[in-house]
Amino acid sequence: MKVFNIKRMKERRQELRKNLTPSEARLWKYIQRKQLNGKKFRRQYSVGGYVLDFYCPECKLAIEIDGSSHDSKMKHQYDEERTKFLNAVGIRVIRFRNIDVLKNIDEVLEEIKRSLTP
Secondary structure, eight states: OOOOOHHHHHHHHHHHHHTOOHHHHHHHHHHGGGTTTTOOOEEEEEETTEEEEEEETTTTEEEEEEOGGGGSHHHHHHHHHHHHHHHHTTOEEEEEEHHHHHHOHHHHHHHHHHHTOO
């Protein structure tokens, strides 16, 4: 089982919230304050030892925004392990590429809307 430090996780979440990537900031503009189908999203929310980019507790849906760093084999394996853990605790995960959020936000939002129903 993965061991994590709660204080370090809180500090990490706070740091990530202060330094959103451009694609995270763009998506957050559209999903904050229950703007998307009246659903509340949290940003940089932790589950176990993982920090999720965005999370809708009501729908148990995690949204991950992946940049080019996720293209490596090691990062891909980490993402798979993480998704398996989240699925095991009842959380569905959807992923988008940075470029899709920046260039095709309407399509991304439509995909999120489709994923909001359990």
